[in-house]
Amino acid sequence: MKRCRIEIEGIVQGVGFRPFVYQLARRHHLAGWVLNDSRGVTIEAQGDTAAMEDFLHALRAQAPPLAVITRFKTRPCPLATEDSFVIHASNETAERRIQIAPDTYVCGDCLAELFDPADRRYRYPFINCTNCGPRYTIVTGVPYDRPLTTMADFPLCADCRREYENPASRRFHAQPNACPACGPRLSLHDGAGRRLEVPDALGQAIALLRQGRILAVKGLGGYHLVVDAANDQAVAELRRRKTRDEKPFALMSRDLEAVRRYAWVNEAEEQLLLGVERPIVLLPRRADHGLSPRVAPSNGFFGVMLPYTPLHHLLLEDQFTALVMTSANLSDEPILFEDGEALTRLSDIADAYLSHNRRIHTRTDDSIARILAGRAVLMRRSRGYVPRGILLPQAQPTVLALGAELKNTICFTQENRAFLSQHIGDLKNLEVLRGLEHSVDHLGRILGLRPRIVAHDLHPDYLSTRFAEELPEVRRIGVQHHHAHLVSCLADNGRDEPAIGVIFDGLGFGADGHIWGGEFLLGDADGFERAAHLAYLPMPGGDAATREPWRMALSALAHAFGESLPEPAFFPTHAPGDLRLVRQMIARGINCPLTSSCGRLFDAVAALIGVRQRISYEGQAALELEQIAAEGEQGRYAYELYDRQGPFVVDPAPLIRSLVEDLGQGVAPGVLSARFHNTLAAMIQEVCGRLREGSGLNLVALSGGVFQNRYLTEKTLPLLERDGFTVLTHSLVPPNDGGLALGQAVIAGRLAARQQQS
Structure with a gap:
């Protein structure tokens, strides 16, 4: 006989780990106990030595689908006199290492029950079990038990209590467990926040959406603003009321078949869409998509997610090709998640509210991801991933x-x-x-x-x-x-050694007091050296230059041409006085902070070739410049690389002059964009090669918001790898x-x- 104490840490609470241990121990005829504590799960088990070894192996190999084990420690302990295996109540300990599971999409078993007329949870919008449902957004404390979640507001009925206390049930200690008799309920409110006494709040909400109305719908981590994505008038009205001119709206469709009607989906994107995290995934849109063109104006991609709550499945059941599902917030503010605040602050936007009485403790936006160079990369890490x-x-x-x-x-x-x-x-x-x-x-x-x-x-x-x-x-x-x-x-990437860091972004406070953003660093966590950077350009008007790319275009022209600055025929819609004023600001250095930002260089090029003179959301000019780049174009421009007794400086002046020459010859904007991107990729390759000669470093890390750019990233990677570099890109956390x-x-x-x- 053998007895072991097993301490397991990671995501092991709220994921069915204790009933899994209980059933596994009974299968191996072991005695002992299991409990939750503030570090994770602790087990004491005893039995035949061979059975114990099988049990220990199975704990790791057969863990529940949502469990993530990060620490697994065993030690022998004295035999006890138990003759059965039991689950003890949770135990609070002084040292806390608990990891709460992220909110998780509704599992297949629950979906089958949701649409089974014989099931007592038939069409219940809050169905869940230990393998799915809300977690992080409802937790108020640890250990992860029902009294320390917002489900404390809902005492269990007799039927739910039996499931909750039965180790053989997949709802054993599922903290959000509930049913229509004892759990949260939907409610429908009019635009003024008054509750409507209707027999079917969900059915009435669907009817309103079909009429082109704007709904505020309470989800897992906050409210969404929802309209029928195929109704152009409804989408236009949502943009008007939300004062969101052009930033793309996210979409939700009931399944992959519906998504394929309006977007192209490859195998990697399909896996990302179907993952347990259910992020918004950026997908190339079809020309014949059939949705409102106002969903994502001037954008070749849709941000698409699949339903992740039972309520979403019910909303989309046999109804809409896609719903706009955008975060409910006011300009520059976080997503609204408290009922009273939402009913008040969305009164000028929403025609009605589909809400419920389960409190959200922590607001959480949807995550956003895309496939870059065959690898999933997060653009926003939130619901489904946090707090993993x-x-x-x-x-x-x-x-x-x-x-x-x-x-x-x-x-x-x-x-x-x-x-x-x-x-x-x-x-x-x-x-x-x-x-x-x-x-x-x-x-x-x-x-x-x-x-x-x-x-x-x-x-x-x-x-x-x-x-x-x-x-x-x-x-x-x-x-x-x-x-x-x-x-x-x-x-x-789990790496710790020094690397060449190619860090391209919009803005960052530099060690010399200027604004950095086109940087080549040598270093690691112990320190860094700035080894090269893009040449400084003035930012006329400071922050105004980030909102009005034409200012950076004038700055780039002044840098490239000096006294022979060409007449600003690139800006036919601008008042000559405004152009003259900005040129004077640049010449005299008035309110013109210097920046090496690659993001601002993107802005300059986008404005010069007529893509975007002003932006309505952060990164818009660079995004649209990327999306028009002509695939297959191999041309590129010159640049100058020089050393002034310090970091190498990469001067884009030759690039700007060549671009202006191409513009004069009528070269298409898509070709100009591709040549600009190709130039940046070649420049990265050359600078990294120079830096390897001096440092001996062969590891390159690409980071910063510019490396969300698919065209640039997929051009740069093969060039560096062809030169023998090992290249790191982001995946688990955003490059921005x-x-x-x-x-x-x-x-x-x-x-x-x-x-x-x-």
């Missing part, structure tokens, strides 16, 4: 990292794990800052962490930096923006600023560890 941990190359002190201003996320580290928060938003107002504060408090509480080391961006005016400055009794560590990008990419907090946390942790050792 990321394995770090090595253990480090506990750190809280606060991210940057745009696409803000935060990150906690615990030993060799990093925990990124859900997407919080752009830190431009008080509402988003409150979202950051809630995330710091909530994620820290469920992880049991109160770090004394806080990492933040070097920019002194970011709200995240100011938040760090107000935290009491902590050590603050400022981290350079692009260094954090480099280390984020290394950590995303949404992944920045991971790099900040690792850098700060490494610095603290070194200082502790010295």
Whole structure:
């Protein structure tokens, strides 16, 4: 006989792990017990030695589908007198290492019950089990038990209680378990927020959508604004009311067959759509898509997701090819998730509200992903992925990292794990800052962490930096923006050694006080050297230049042509006085901060060739420039690479002059775009080759928002690999600023560890 104590950490609560252990132990005729605690799951089991060995193997090999084991420790212990195996109540311990599961799409078993007229949960919009349903958005504390979730508001009926207490049921200790007799219920409200007494709230909501009305629908992590995507008038009205001129709307369709009516889906994209995380996936749209052209104007892609809640399945059942399913928020504010606030603040947008009485504790947007170079890459890491941990190359002190201003996320580290928060938003107002504060408090509480080391961006005016400055009794560590990008990419790939970091993005506060964004770094978590960068260009008007790409176009022309600046025939719709004023600002250096940003170079080229003079959302000019690039075009432009007793400088002046010459000869915009992208890829290849000669480094990390660009990424990778480089790209965390907090946390942790050792 043998008895073992087994301590398991990871995502092992709320995923059916205890009933799995119980049934496995009974199958192997073992005695003992299993319980949840603040670290994960603890087991004591005893029985025949051979049976125990089989049991230990099966614990790992046959774990429930949503379980993720990150630590598995066994040790022998004295035999006991039990003759059965039982499940004990949860036990709170001082040390907290619990990992809560992400919110998960409705499983096949629950879907079968949902549409089975003989089942007691037939068409119940909140059906779930231990293999699916809400998790992170309803958790209020740990251990993960019903009293510490928002389901505490719903006492179980006798039937649900029997399932909840039966280890043989797949609803054993499924904390969101409920049914029509005891669980959450739908309600329909009019545009003024008054509850409508209708016999079928869902049916009435579907009827309103078919009439072209705008609905606010409460989901897992907040409200969505919903209209029929094929109804052009409804989509246009949603844009008008939401004052969202051109930014694409997300779509939801009931299945892959419906998606294929309006978008092209390859095998990798299909797997991403069908994954348990159910992200929004960027798909090339069909020319004959049949949806409103206002869903994604001037865009060759649709952002598409499949239903992930039973309510979504019921909304889409035999009804619509696709529904617009966009986050319900006001401009630059986070998604609305509290009922009272939604009913008030959406009153000028929504015609009606389809709501329910299950509270959302933590707002969570939908995740966004695309396939780049055959690999799934997250553009926004949120629902379905958070708070799943990321394995770090090595253990480090506990750190809280606060991210940057745009696409803000935060990150906690615990030993060799990093925990990124859900997407919080752009830190431009008080509402988003409150979202950051809630995330710091909530994620820290469920992880049991109160770090004394806080990492933040070097920019002194970011709200995240100011938040760090107000935290009491902590050590603050400022981290350079692009260094954090480099280390984020290394950590995303489980790498720790020095690399050449090609970091191309929009804006980041540089170590020299200028605005960086077209950087070649040499380094790792221990430090970095700026080895090369794009030449500085003035940003006339500062932030105004990010909203009006024509300003960067004038700046690029002035840089390329100097005194012989050509007449601005590129801007026929601009008042001559405005052009003259901006040219004077550039010439005199008035309100023209210098930037090496590759993102601003994209803006300049997009404006020069007539793609976009002004933008209505961040990154729009670069996105549209990418999408018109002519496939198969091999031409490229010249650039100058020189060394001025410091970092190499890549000067785009020859590129701009050649582009202007092509424009004068009537070359098509798609060809111009392709040649520009090809030039950047060749430039990256050459600069990395030069840097390898001096440093001996053969590892390249590509990071920053520019590497969300499919054309550029897929042109650059083969060029570098052909030269023998090992190339790292992002996957688990976004290449944009949404992944920045991971790099900040690792850098700060490494610095603290070194200082502790010295």
